Amino acid sequence: MKRRTILKAGAGLSPLLSLSALAAFPGGQKKSAQVLVIGAGIAGLAAAKQLRDAGIDVIVLEARDRTGGRIHTYANWRGPALDIGASWIHGAGPANPIAKLARKIGARTVTTEYEKAELYNGDGSALNSRDEKKIDSIRKEVNQAIAEQSRRGPDSSLRKLVYAETDYETRSALEQRIIDFTLNSNFEHDYSGSADQLSRLWFDDGSSYTGDEVLFPDGYRVITNALAEDLDIRLRHEVTAIHYGEKEGVSIETTQGVFTASSVIVTLPLGVLKAGNVQFTPALPLQKQAAIGQLGFGVLNKCCLLFPETFWNKNLDWLNHLPRTGHAGEWVEWVSFARPTGKPVLMGFNAAEFGSRIEAWSDEKIIRSAVSTLSTMFGKPIAMPLDAVITRWNSDPFARGSYSFNAVGSTPAQRDDLARNVAGKVFFxxxxxxxxxxxxxxxxxxxGLRAAGEILKQKIRR
Ligand SMILES: Cc1cc2nc3c(=O)[nH]c(=O)nc-3n(C[C@H](O)[C@H](O)[C@H](O)COP(=O)(O)OP(=O)(O)OC[C@H]3O[C@@H](n4cnc5c(N)ncnc54)[C@H](O)[C@@H]3O)c2cc1C
Structure with missing residues (x-):
C-alpha cells in the first residue's frame, strides 16, 4: 500500500492519534523536528539556516525535486547557465543582504545597465528623431501623471488613471501605442500585474536598495546552494494539509507521510495559497484569508533563445520593442546575454495578460512568434534558434505565478496580515x-529571517 493510501485509511481515527502514529511510520528518516519549514525557496532556506545555526532541529519540506523555488538556474541546454526565475540583485549596494551574501561566498557578478538600450519599431520602419522625441515626451507625460495623481483616491487601476490623465481616446494611433508601451514596459514588466489590476494608490508602495543591477554568470543558484548546504531538506514532499488545532504542535500531511513539529514556517507562494490546494485546519483567520484573496499575484515569463550567432549590437544590454497597433504588451523587452556570457543568447520577457495568454501556446508557436517579432524589429529574416528555454510560471503548480503585486482594492497593510503568525505556531x-x-x-x-527570528524570540521567552 502506498503511504498516501495509508493516510486516507487513517482518516477515521482521532486526528492526533492517527497523525502522530503516521509520523513514526517506519521509512528510515525521522518525521518530526522542532520546526518544519515548508518550501526550499530563498525564504525557506534563509529561515531554516538561521534556526539551524541557533541549534534548532529543522526539516525543510519541498514539493519539487530541486531547491530554489522561483530561483531556478537552468543548465540543461546548449547555452550558458540561465536564470529562468529571478536573475538580478536589484540594487546591489552595501545594504542589500543578497549582495552581502554574494560577496561573502565570492560569487561572480556582472552589472547590466538600463541605459545600454535600443528601441526598435514593431511596424518594421525605423524610428526617426521626431518619433523618438515623441516617445520621450509621452513617457514623461505618463510618469508625471502617475507621480501627481496616483495617491489620490478612490482606488482604481493604473490603466484607468493613465488613460484619463492622457486623454487616451483622443490621441493618435502612434501616441496610443506609446502610452500602452509605457504602461507595459515600465509597470507591468516590473510589477507583474496587468495595468487593469495594479492599484493606482499602492502599486509602487515599498522600498528599494541603491546600487547596481547585477546578474550571476554562474546562475543565482550559487546563493541558494550556499544556503542549502547541510540543511535537512526533503525533496518531492508536497504538503497537502497543515493541522494546527491541537493543543501541542503541528502536523503536516505530505505526499510522503505526515511530519510533526512544535511549529511550522509556511513559505508557500501567494499563488499557491490562493489556489487553496494546501488545506489549513482550522481554517486561517478571516483577515489572513482576505489578504490572500485581495493581494495580487502576477506573471512574468521568459523565453530564452540561443542563436547561431549574435546578430544584434553586442554592447547592448536591453533591446526594447514598440509593438504595432493591436499587439500591445507583446515581446516588449529583451535582454542580451552576449556581454555577460559571451554567448548569442536573447531572453524575451512577457508579463501580465500576454505573458499569461501564451502559456497555452506550444513551444514552437512561442518561438515562431518571438523570431517573427525579432525579424520585424531588425528588418530582416532572423534564423531559427539552436535551442530555447520557455517558462510558464502561471501553470507551475508550485508557484502559480511569478510574484505578488498590490492589486486594486488591496492595501499594503495586508502584507502584515499575511505575515502574522497564527496560534503562535504557524509562521509565514x-x-x-x-x-x-x-x-x-x-x-x-x-x-525568512524575520519568521525564524519570531520563533527564536518565542523560545527565549518560554
Ligand atoms: C520570472 C521571474 C523573474 C524574477 N526576477 C527577479 C529578479 O530579477 N530579482 C529579484 O530580486 N526577484 C525576482 N523574481 C522574484 C523572486 O524570484 C521571488 O521573489 C523569490 O525567489 C521568492 O522566494 P520565496 O522563497 O518567497 O518563494 P519560492 O521561491 O517560490 O519558494 C517557495 C517554495 O515552496 C515550494 N512549494 C510550493 N508548493 C508547495 C507544497 N504544496 N509543498 C511543499 N513545497 C511547496 C515551491 O516549490 C518553492 O520551492 C523573479 C521571479 C520570477 C518568477
Missing part, C-alpha cells in the same frame, strides 16, 4: 509577506 514567510521589499529575492530572504 515568503516575498509576498514583505511589506517593504516584496517581489524580490532580498525581500523573500529577509522575510
Amino acid at each position: 514567510a515568503g516575498e509576498a509577506t514583505e511589506k517593504k521589499y516584496y517581489q524580490t529575492v532580498h525581500g523573500a530572504y529577509q522575510s
Whole structure:
C-alpha cells in the first residue's frame, strides 16, 4: 500500500492519534523536528539556516525535486547557465543582504545597465528623431501623471488613471501605442500585474536598495546552494494539509507521510495559497484569508533563445520593442546575454495578460512568434534558434505565478496580515509577506529571517 493510501485509511481515527502514529511510520528518516519549514525557496532556506545555526532541529519540506523555488538556474541546454526565475540583485549596494551574501561566498557578478538600450519599431520602419522625441515626451507625460495623481483616491487601476490623465481616446494611433508601451514596459514588466489590476494608490508602495543591477554568470543558484548546504531538506514532499488545532504542535500531511513539529514556517507562494490546494485546519483567520484573496499575484515569463550567432549590437544590454497597433504588451523587452556570457543568447520577457495568454501556446508557436517579432524589429529574416528555454510560471503548480503585486482594492497593510503568525505556531514567510521589499529575492530572504527570528524570540521567552 502506498503511504498516501495509508493516510486516507487513517482518516477515521482521532486526528492526533492517527497523525502522530503516521509520523513514526517506519521509512528510515525521522518525521518530526522542532520546526518544519515548508518550501526550499530563498525564504525557506534563509529561515531554516538561521534556526539551524541557533541549534534548532529543522526539516525543510519541498514539493519539487530541486531547491530554489522561483530561483531556478537552468543548465540543461546548449547555452550558458540561465536564470529562468529571478536573475538580478536589484540594487546591489552595501545594504542589500543578497549582495552581502554574494560577496561573502565570492560569487561572480556582472552589472547590466538600463541605459545600454535600443528601441526598435514593431511596424518594421525605423524610428526617426521626431518619433523618438515623441516617445520621450509621452513617457514623461505618463510618469508625471502617475507621480501627481496616483495617491489620490478612490482606488482604481493604473490603466484607468493613465488613460484619463492622457486623454487616451483622443490621441493618435502612434501616441496610443506609446502610452500602452509605457504602461507595459515600465509597470507591468516590473510589477507583474496587468495595468487593469495594479492599484493606482499602492502599486509602487515599498522600498528599494541603491546600487547596481547585477546578474550571476554562474546562475543565482550559487546563493541558494550556499544556503542549502547541510540543511535537512526533503525533496518531492508536497504538503497537502497543515493541522494546527491541537493543543501541542503541528502536523503536516505530505505526499510522503505526515511530519510533526512544535511549529511550522509556511513559505508557500501567494499563488499557491490562493489556489487553496494546501488545506489549513482550522481554517486561517478571516483577515489572513482576505489578504490572500485581495493581494495580487502576477506573471512574468521568459523565453530564452540561443542563436547561431549574435546578430544584434553586442554592447547592448536591453533591446526594447514598440509593438504595432493591436499587439500591445507583446515581446516588449529583451535582454542580451552576449556581454555577460559571451554567448548569442536573447531572453524575451512577457508579463501580465500576454505573458499569461501564451502559456497555452506550444513551444514552437512561442518561438515562431518571438523570431517573427525579432525579424520585424531588425528588418530582416532572423534564423531559427539552436535551442530555447520557455517558462510558464502561471501553470507551475508550485508557484502559480511569478510574484505578488498590490492589486486594486488591496492595501499594503495586508502584507502584515499575511505575515502574522497564527496560534503562535504557524509562521509565514515568503516575498509576498514583505511589506517593504516584496517581489524580490532580498525581500523573500529577509522575510525568512524575520519568521525564524519570531520563533527564536518565542523560545527565549518560554
Ligand atoms: C520570472 C521571474 C523573474 C524574477 N526576477 C527577479 C529578479 O530579477 N530579482 C529579484 O530580486 N526577484 C525576482 N523574481 C522574484 C523572486 O524570484 C521571488 O521573489 C523569490 O525567489 C521568492 O522566494 P520565496 O522563497 O518567497 O518563494 P519560492 O521561491 O517560490 O519558494 C517557495 C517554495 O515552496 C515550494 N512549494 C510550493 N508548493 C508547495 C507544497 N504544496 N509543498 C511543499 N513545497 C511547496 C515551491 O516549490 C518553492 O520551492 C523573479 C521571479 C520570477 C518568477
